Amino acid sequence: MKAEEVLYFTQKEEEFATLLIDIGIKRNVSKVLVYLANTDEATSREIERGTDLRQPEVSIAMRYLKEKKWINTRESKAESKGRPVKIYTLSKPINEIIDVIEKNKRKEVDNQLALIEKARGLIS
Numbered sequence: 407m408k409a410e411e412v413l414y415f416t417q418k419e420e421e422f423a424t425l426l427i428d429i430g431i432k433r434n435v436s437k438v439l440v441y442l443a444n445t446d447e448a449t450s451r452e453i454e455r456g457t458d459l460r461q462p463e464v465s466i467a468m469r470y471l472k473e474k475k476w477i478n479t480r481e482s483k484a485e486s487k488g489r490p491v492k493i494y495t496l497s498k499p500i501n502e503i504i505d506v507i508e509k510n511k512r513k514e515v516d517n518q519l520a521l522i523e524k525a526r527g528l529i530s
Contacts, residue, residue, distance in 0.1 A: 413445055413456045429507065434459055434467040442477065443500035447493050468494065476503050 415423070419440050426436035437457040442448060448456070450464050457464070471477040478497045481490040496503070 413441070413448075413452070415440070415456070419444060426507075429511065431507065432467070432470070434463045435470050438464060438467040438471065439476070439496075439500070439503065442494060442496045447495045449491050449493055451491075453494070474506075 415437075422443075423433075423436045423440045426439065427433050431439070434457075437459060438453055441453055441457050445452075445456075450461070450468065453459070453464050454461055459467070468477065468479075472479070476497055478495050480493050482493055483490055
């Protein structure tokens with residue numbers, strides 16, 4: 407059997423994931439983002455273990471991250487027979503991803519404020 411080194415969240419990484427969740431990013435996506443931000447590359451199995459998420463939760467998070475074009479995927483031949491293993495990396499630095507999140511949140515807030523102003527106009 408091959409020995410694997412599994413990365414687990416530090417307190418700082420837990421705090422980072424919690425902040426992303428508080429901002430409005432889904433829990434699974436937040437945990438996977440933080441995990442990938444702190445490693446060069448990872449398989450879905452490593453992500454499952456390191457984030458304490460189940461396989462379906464990781465798959466859903468990966469689908470979202472792919473749609474956003476925030477991750478790259480490549481396949482590696484499995485050591486034994488069977489399916490190739492997918493290896494994931496962030497497609498851009500985490501700071502750029504945070505910038506995109508910030509931009510989207512600012513747009514949401516601006517839209518909400520515009521609706522409030524429109525509502526105020528209807529009261530007068």
